[in-house]
Amino acid sequence: MHRVAVLWLPPVVGFDATIAPTLFGSATDERGAALYEVTTCAVTAGPVPATTGFAMLPAAGAEALAEADTVVIPGTRYPPARVDGALEPEVVAALETIRPGTRLVSICTGAFVLAAAGVLDGRPATTHWRHADALRTLYPRVRVDENVLFVDDGDVLTSAGLAAGIDLCLHIIRADHGARVANDVARYCVVPPWREGGQAQFIDHQLPVTDQASTAATRQWALAHLGEELTVQVLARHAHLNARTFNRRFRAETGEAPGSWIRNRRLDRARELLESRDLSVDEVARLSGLGTGGNLRHHLRRGVGMSPTSYRKVYQGVQGRV
Known part of the structure; x- marks a missing residue:
């Protein structure tokens, strides 16, 4: 059982705080058995205040971090990381209990905590576009x-703001257990298993409207x-x-050229x-x-990074036909 600890630092972004427990907690194998054991935790006792007028009670204290295979830090307005650039001693002590090799994940402004801990030094990372300059x-x-x-940088992964945390958790589940499990989680949560384009499309201009001028219907088709010929023409x-x-509208709506998008799908x-x-x-290949x-x-x-036969053995557990 892969253990996931979700560390809430006050005031935590309420939406972000629930993403990892919901998605990882929904991942099951073909027999319906849970694939992750998810624990919410905090450094201090009692309810953790959220940014939007409520508080949440974590299931455990900081000791959960030492047992985790993956540690997730959701978005937070925690002042030592967001303003001071230095974490409180009790938070530093808690993070120091994380075992070497543990996968570290931040959602939204949780990246500030990883950065304050020195984890992101020299690494690529992202956060909510509104706070990127501050980071x-x-x-x-x-x-x-x-x-x-x-951004997936191997053992350290960071996501952009809010709902981008869903994209990152689905990416992790897909990497751990394959597309079928990730797609099942996405279906349960009523979200797309993957999202087109990058965050820049939300900064520079409005989302494209799905009408006759959009390429959305053609992408769905x-x-x-x-399995058919799908040229730009x-x-x-x-x-x-x-x-x-x-071609111009397709790039504006997806962030990719048509050929690249088709190849990835x-x-x-x-x-x-x-x-x-x-x-x-x-x-x-034909289908x-x-x-x-x-x-x-x-x-x-x-x-x-795998051959088809190796990929099938990893995710299906059988020797594939060649």
Whole structure:
């Protein structure tokens, strides 16, 4: 059982505080058994005040950190990290009990806590776009990137603001247990299993409206036809736009070129097939639109660092057909 400790530092952002317990707590295997043991904790006893007029009672004290395989720090307005740049001694002592090799995760302004602890020095990281400049100024050794939903730097992962914490937790679940488990959690939480584009689209301009001028309907259609030829011309015709206009709008709405977006969705589909069905590599490649087994092997190695057979063994637990 993978143990997750969620550390609430006051005043904690209430929305952020519930993301990790909800998503990790909803992840189950094919028999319905829980895949994570999630514990909320705090450094001090009693309810932890939130930023929006209520308080929450953690299930444990700081001792839970020493037993965790993953520690999550949700968004917080905790002044020592957000203003002073130095943590209180009791918080420092609590963080020092975390075992080496434990995965560290922050949601939103939880990145300030990791930065104050020195964890993010020299590393790429993100936070809510509104607070990115403050993080950059207070902790100049952190390589802040506000134009992404989350940053996976191996054993340290950070997310942008609020709902981006959902994207990061789904990413972690997908990395730990595969696309099927992550998709089931997303379905339960009624959220998309992946989100298009980066955070920059929310800063610079309004979200695109799903109307005749949007490429949203064509993207949805493409997901149902990944095994077919999907050139820019084909997609543009479906959207009733010329190729140049379609390409421009597609990039504005997703943050990706059409070809890159299609390739990534095909790889997602291939991973789902490898996890859930006993098909040959060539058949998986055909159904996902990647063409040949060699092409699938190439993209899977680039994307996740494994061959199709190795990927199936890891996530399905059987020797895949080649």
